[in-house]
Amino acid sequence: MRPLLASVVIVAAIGAAASAQRPAARSGVPTVLATRQVIVTQERLERFTEWITAVHDHEPGEDDAALERVASWSGDELRGLWADAQFLAALMRNLKLNHFEIPQRRETVAIVYKTVLLQRMRAMACAAAGRLLSADCAAIHAADSLDDQLREFAADAAADRARSGEDNYLLRRGAILHADAEMIATLLDQAKPGLTFEALAEAGTIEYPPEPGVQFEHHDYRTPSGKIELTGSAFVDAGLPRAPFASAEARPARGELRLLSPASKWLMNSSFGNDPKILKQLGEDQAFVHPDEARARGIANGARVRIGNPTGALTLRLCVSAEVPRGVILAYKSRWTANAAGDNVNALNPGNKADLAESCAVHSINVSMVPA
Numbered sequence: 298m299r300p301l302l303a304s305v306v307i308v309a310a311i312g313a314a315a316s317a318q319r320p321a322a323r324s325g326v327p328t329v330l331a332t333r334q335v336i337v338t339q340e341r342l343e344r345f346t347e348w349i350t351a352v353h354d355h356e357p358g359e360d361d362a363a364l365e366r367v368a369s370w371s372g373d374e375l376r377g378l379w380a381d382a383q384f385l386a387a388l389m390r391n392l393k394l395n396h397f398e399i400p401q402r403r404e405t406v407a408i409v410y411k412t413v414l415l416q417r418m419r420a421m422a423c424a425a426a427g428r429l430l431s432a433d434c435a436a437i438h439a440a441d442s443l444d445d446q447l448r449e450f451a452a453d454a455a456a457d458r459a460r461s462g463e464d465n466y467l468l469r470r471g472a473i474l475h476a477d478a479e480m481i482a483t484l485l486d487q488a489k490p491g492l493t494f495e496a497l498a499e500a501g502t503i504e505y506p507p508e509p510g511v512q513f514e515h516h517d518y519r520t521p522s523g524k525i526e527l528t529g530s531a532f533v534d535a536g537l538p539r540a541p542f543a544s545a546e547a548r549p550a551r552g553e554l555r556l557l558s559p560a561s562k563w564l565m566n567s568s569f570g571n572d573p574k575i576l577k578q579l580g581e582d583q584a585f586v587h588p589d590e591a592r593a594r595g596i597a598n599g600a601r602v603r604i605g606n607p608t609g610a611l612t613l614r615l616c617v618s619a620e621v622p623r624g625v626i627l628a629y630k631s632r633w634t635a636n637a638a639g640d641n642v643n644a645l646n647p648g649n650k651a652d653l654a655e656s657c658a659v660h661s662i663n664v665s666m667v668p669a
Contacts, residue, residue, distance in 0.1 A: 332398075332405045337381070342414050344374060345381040346447070349421060352470045353450040359571065360481060368478045368494045380408050381418075382471070388422035389464060392433050417442065424448070425467040427455030535653050549663040554590065554626040556604070556662040558642045567631040582641070584613040585627040586666070591617045594666060601669035604628070606662065609644035612669045626666060630659075 351363035384397040423434035528540040598617040632641040
């Protein structure tokens with residue numbers, strides 16, 4: 298994958314105006330440029346149709362099939378998309394246009410659509426503008442030439458136009474799609490410079506770095522002594538005894554439970570949390586307590602319970618298990634709230650830090666549990 302031309306949708310908005318302009322000589326006399334024709338093929342128009350469908354299907358912020366589809370296109374395919382998007386924007390304002398020109402530094406590129414493809418572009422312009430029922434779009438039977446997905450897209454564009462009074466639904470949705478694609482390209486390049494989505498998709502798995510890194514392989518410890526320090530002034534400066542000591546936190550107040558939030562065996566922290574197969578394995582979000590704790594509160598196995606503290610609360614399905622110690626409630630971390638989960642255990646975390654390294658004190662959280 299490469300940065301995917303978020304400018305496509307920006308340039309498209311000004312395409313109609315730009316197509317009428319020509320570079321001017323210093324004397325003020327317009328320069329006559331040579332014209333090069335580009336004949337649009339059926340394959341290219343099908344790809345543009347696929348782009349509109351992807352724009353409609355893409356869920357903002359998600360690495361979904363629509364995003365992956367567009368992310369795999371080559372630079373030449375994206376340049377064709379850029380030109381077709383400009384022409385579509387021009388057609389949305391003037392459905393009678395029959396050709397399109399893009400002025401460049403040394404030549405003018407004339408984008409030529411055969412009659413049947415031009416009709417297809419006009420129908421898609423009607424859909425993108427949310428105007429399938431307008432007189433000019435009805436005259437060319439635009440709705441009849443569109444499949445169900447594009448008609449659904451047209452309905453959404455019409456609803457958006459009714460709300461906003463503007464016909465830029467496609468452009469805004471396209472900006473979101475390409476911004477998400479560019480973000481993924483950046484992350485891939487950070488993980489391994491030069492890595493593209495196409496290469497990753499083809500290989501499936503890429504080992505990087507080739508040899509695993511060994512932390513402190515050269516014993517370059519960043520301590521005053523240059524050695525591993527188990528005692529010293531850093532502990533004192535943090536308000537701790539000079540050397541480690543055995544300690545234990547006080548048990549939760551009467552009626553409260555200590556919240557433990559380990560990783561689920563089906564997740565790697567939060568990775569894969571939106572994969573349908575993983576979601577099926579995860580099932581409903583649950584809280585696990587010892588039978589004695591459930592019995593003391595009069596709550597049966599399978600009941601809905603509300604877990605809360607001064608920071609927040611969430612509702613989970615109770616699972617009674619003797620494998621959980623008394624005084625503890627266990628709820629797995631890393632559920633995606635984007636999957637209609639509402640909240641996850643993060644809602645209960647006040648953000649307190651551990652002593653020396655200031656890690657998150659996630660296992661020092663106490664909660665109450667009551668029937669939901």
